[in-house]
Amino acid sequence: MSAVDYIRPQDGYQMKALSSFADIVVGGGAAGVGKTFSLLLEPIRHIHVKGFGAVCFRRTTPMIRTEGGLWDASGKLYRKISGAKPRENTLEWKFEKGPKIKFSHMEHESNKYDWQGSEIPLIMFDELTHFTKSMFLYMLSRNRSTCGVKPYIRATCNPDPDSWVADLVEWYIEQDPNSPNYGFPILERQGVVRYFASENDKFVWGSTPDEVYQKCKAFIDLQVEASGGLVQPNDFIKSFTFIGGSIYDNKELLKINPGYLGNLNLLSEDEKVRLLGGNWKISSKGNDIYDFKKFNDIFTNSYVPEGQKFITTDIALKGSDKFIIFVWSGKRLVDFHVMGKSNGKQVIDKIKEYAFAYSVPFSNILFDNDGVGQFVDGFIEGAQEFRNGGTVLPNNESGEKENYNHLKSQCFYHSGDAVSRGEYFVTEFAANKKYDATMTLRERLLWERKAVKRGNIDKDGKLCVIPKVEMKNFLDGQSPDVMDAFMMREWFDFDENDTSGSNVAISQSYDSDDEERLNDLLDFLN
Structure with a gap:
């Protein structure tokens, strides 16, 4: 007769978890x-x-x-x-x-x-x-x-x-x-059992089912009545425990x-x-630029006021990176557009299309000037350049340059602080637009957030973010395109970049000479 192999939980956690009703x-x-x-x-x-x-x-x-x-x-x-x-x-x-x-x-x-x-x-x-x-x-x-x-x-x-x-x-x-x-x-x-109901996506807790029912009575009674009495109040209440x-x-x-x-x-x-030790207050994300909970708030901060119109755009023509357009009203992200592989004419036309649709002056368009993005300046007159590795900007109050290694780090740190202060709002319309076949913009922003982290202070004591190649390690090799476009909005908040007095005319024209000139430039850049 073969030996019997007994399977049983061990005393302690396993026994407690498997004994709960x-x-x-x-x-x-x-x-x-x-x-x-x-x-x-x-x-x-x-x-x-x-x-x-x-x-x-x-x-x-x-x-x-x-x-x-x-x-x-x-x-x-x-x-x-x-x-x-x-x-x-x-x-x-x-x-x-x-x-x-x-x-x-x-x-x-x-x-x-x-x-x-x-x-x-x-x-x-x-x-x-x-x-x-x-x-x-x-x-x-x-x-x-x-x-x-x-x-x-x-x-x-x-x-x-x-x-x-x-x-x-x-x-x-x-x-x-x-x-x-x-x-x-x-x-x-x-192992202590508590009770909860979910009302409007919030958990309502109590020590007994009746306590929860009393807290949610109006909501639960409405559901019971709608069912014709086929369900009862306790059907909406779940028992819960943590071990x-x-x-x-x-x-x-x-x-x-x-x-x-x-x-x-x-x-x-x-x-x-x-x-x-099992401690729930020690964060594994202490070097995140964007606080997890505060970043989630950007989708519900509907109090953020409308304001001056801006466009921030992260441009990519080749490779796996996406071409991103963000349209802003103040610090409300009101619309966005994403495109995979694109040519120069498509990039220029699409930026102008959104500028015209939302009445954004060309001087309020900020484009990533690294790599292929540099061609934009010649075709959207007055558009502003964002240089990731550029010189940091002076503090609005002191007038002194801030202690960052370059412009990109400075704007990411400022953006993270502004998010923590509740200054940003992503409208439901923008949040629910598709980024790709698997994610909405909301999901993509939340996914990319974790990749933007503080880097080690350099030998000169300057603050920085981790390099993009390290960010990609958190994103299955993908680039944080939407977070780059999100971060760039902070550029306009520096007094040195005040564009409120500028008003370069918006034009939708794009003639064959423009296209030929653009293609010549792209051939040179590539």
Whole structure:
């Protein structure tokens, strides 16, 4: 008789996470706790239930398939179950009684709609902080069941104070900055079940379902009435808990791979506190130019006033970079245009088209003068040049040149500060326009934001941003085109660049001599 291989959770985090009856459990412990193992263990309890199915999400497919990743981990566990059959091409396991466990990605915001009409009894998110709040809420609406298993959600994550998940678990984390435990999970609150409803994209919390109902009574009653009584108030209220943990709970890992703990101790002090200690107030993004939460506000700061009209444009004719036009009214981004590979005539015509449509004087057009952008000056009379590596501008108050290595760094730092002060607004019209087949402008801005970081102070003590080649490392090799055009708006706020008295006439004319002259120049530049 062959030996029986028992599969069970370890005491500590794993046992707590797998014992909770809450509708939603988020495991937000430190690295090495065994969060992913617990996630994979969760659906096994239902593999004998006819009609049961589970989906486990990672943000991208490579994260699932990578060596030692989620798919490999599932194989180590599920192959021990009699009758379990893997289907690697579809990333799913099928069990004898029919239940399936599928692994899938949600790389782009639009991928959530791939699950429209789905009925998923158990939804799991590995690394919840990698997903957007709207993805989570949409999939919550797909969390349905007719197989007899009450629908529920399980998720894991590492601490990330800049993510929306930090707000979700706030009650479970010490928020007092004067406490020695600031940012760490509050031990006595781990596993405590709370309740919430989502009203107008905001979570409303309470210690009991009735407390939540009273806070959302008008909203919930309206929905109950509209359903003709087919749904009840409690159907809008979810139970929730958060469970932290420590690598020291994971005895099996420490036995098999004791060097992992040593590797964590090699991290910087901040990263060690975050990943080893499980602290939710230590940011891994301390060198970001744009604060995560404040940058999200640019899409809701509708109070930002209209103002003088401007165009900022980042020009690209060849390669993978995009040609970007941003149209501004004050610091309201009111429209934008993106074009892939383009020729010189298309660039000039498109800039003039937007200038005419929005009554932007040519003197209020700012173009990137590096590389091929330099041809613009000869064809849009009075347009202003932005030189990325150019001389820094003097401070408006002191008149002294500021302490940056070049103009691009100066404008990025000023832009980040202005965003933190709430000075920018991206209109809904502009935000929802498509950047490409997979992203809107809103999504692209949020994606590129993380690539704009402070660089090391140079030998002269000057502030700088990291080089573009390093920014591309955060963007799968792509250029931060929209953030460049966004940053350039700050140029107009320096007194030295005041264009309020300028008024170069707008013309849509573009004759054959212009085209011939432009082509000659482009041949020379190339």
